[in-house]
Amino acid sequence: MIKLTSHGGGEFYFNPERINVIAPSGENGLAYIEYDQDRYVVIASPEEVVRKIMEYKIRTIQYEQYLQDALMGGDWGKTKESKNALFHLARLEDNQDG
DSSP states (O other), X not given: OEEEEBTTSOEEXXXXXXXXXXXXXXXTTOEEEEETTEEEEESSOHHHHHHHHHHHXXXXXXXXXXXXXXXXXXXXXXXXXXXXXXXXXXXXXGGOOO
Protein backbone atom coordinates (compact mmCIF):
# COMPACT_ATOMS: atom_id res chain seq x y z
CA MET A 1 0.00 0.00 0.00
CA ILE A 2 1.02 3.59 -0.54
CA LYS A 3 -0.30 6.45 1.54
CA LEU A 4 -1.42 9.64 -0.18
CA THR A 5 -3.00 12.82 1.17
CA SER A 6 -6.13 14.12 -0.50
CA HIS A 7 -6.54 17.75 -1.50
CA GLY A 8 -8.97 18.07 1.43
CA GLY A 9 -6.32 16.85 3.88
CA GLY A 10 -7.55 13.30 4.46
CA GLU A 11 -5.00 10.51 4.29
CA PHE A 12 -5.77 7.35 2.33
CA TYR A 13 -4.01 4.05 1.71
CA PHE A 14 -4.13 2.90 -1.90
CA ASN A 15 -3.38 -0.48 -3.41
CA PRO A 16 -1.19 0.54 -6.39
CA GLU A 17 -2.57 -2.33 -8.45
CA ARG A 18 -6.02 -0.73 -8.39
CA ILE A 19 -5.09 2.80 -9.51
CA ASN A 20 -6.44 3.12 -13.06
CA VAL A 21 -5.59 6.71 -14.05
CA ILE A 22 -3.03 9.27 -12.89
CA ALA A 23 -3.13 12.76 -14.40
CA PRO A 24 -2.41 16.39 -13.51
CA SER A 25 -5.41 17.86 -11.71
CA GLY A 26 -5.04 21.31 -13.24
CA GLU A 27 -3.73 22.74 -9.97
CA ASN A 28 0.01 23.03 -9.43
CA GLY A 29 1.52 20.05 -7.63
CA LEU A 30 -1.67 17.99 -7.46
CA ALA A 31 -2.59 14.74 -9.16
CA TYR A 32 -5.95 13.32 -10.13
CA ILE A 33 -6.23 9.57 -9.65
CA GLU A 34 -8.95 7.07 -10.37
CA TYR A 35 -9.02 4.19 -7.93
CA ASP A 36 -11.54 1.54 -8.92
CA GLN A 37 -14.69 3.63 -9.43
CA ASP A 38 -13.65 6.52 -7.15
CA ARG A 39 -11.79 9.69 -8.02
CA TYR A 40 -9.35 11.58 -5.82
CA VAL A 41 -7.20 14.70 -6.05
CA VAL A 42 -4.04 14.16 -4.04
CA ILE A 43 -1.24 16.42 -2.83
CA ALA A 44 1.48 14.94 -5.02
CA SER A 45 2.48 15.39 -8.61
CA PRO A 46 1.52 12.66 -11.09
CA GLU A 47 5.24 11.86 -11.34
CA GLU A 48 5.50 11.40 -7.56
CA VAL A 49 2.50 9.05 -7.54
CA VAL A 50 4.01 7.02 -10.39
CA ARG A 51 7.39 6.94 -8.58
CA LYS A 52 5.72 5.59 -5.43
CA ILE A 53 3.86 2.93 -7.41
CA MET A 54 7.02 1.83 -9.22
CA GLU A 55 9.03 1.75 -6.00
CA TYR A 56 6.26 -0.25 -4.30
CA LYS A 57 6.24 -2.83 -7.08
CA ILE A 58 10.03 -3.15 -7.17
CA ARG A 59 10.32 -3.39 -3.37
CA THR A 60 7.53 -5.97 -3.17
CA ILE A 61 9.33 -8.21 -5.65
CA GLN A 62 12.64 -7.67 -3.85
CA TYR A 63 11.10 -8.43 -0.46
CA GLU A 64 9.65 -11.71 -1.71
CA GLN A 65 12.99 -12.76 -3.21
CA TYR A 66 15.04 -11.70 -0.19
CA LEU A 67 12.63 -13.50 2.14
CA GLN A 68 12.99 -16.71 0.15
CA ASP A 69 16.78 -16.34 0.20
CA ALA A 70 16.81 -15.68 3.97
CA LEU A 71 14.61 -18.69 4.64
CA MET A 72 17.18 -20.78 2.78
CA GLY A 73 19.95 -19.54 5.09
CA GLY A 74 20.72 -16.22 3.42
CA ASP A 75 21.05 -12.68 4.71
CA TRP A 76 18.07 -11.34 6.69
CA GLY A 77 19.44 -7.78 6.40
CA LYS A 78 18.21 -7.34 2.82
CA THR A 79 14.78 -8.64 3.83
CA LYS A 80 14.55 -6.07 6.63
CA GLU A 81 15.79 -3.30 4.33
CA SER A 82 13.07 -4.07 1.77
CA LYS A 83 10.41 -4.30 4.49
CA ASN A 84 11.50 -0.91 5.85
CA ALA A 85 11.26 0.62 2.36
CA LEU A 86 7.69 -0.70 2.00
CA PHE A 87 6.81 0.74 5.42
CA HIS A 88 8.29 4.06 4.29
CA LEU A 89 6.09 4.13 1.16
CA ALA A 90 3.03 3.58 3.34
CA ARG A 91 4.39 6.18 5.78
CA LEU A 92 4.35 3.67 8.62
CA GLU A 93 7.95 4.24 9.80
CA ASP A 94 6.87 5.11 13.33
CA ASN A 95 4.77 1.94 13.68
CA GLN A 96 7.45 -0.64 12.86
CA ASP A 97 8.16 -3.27 15.48
CA GLY A 98 11.33 -4.83 14.14
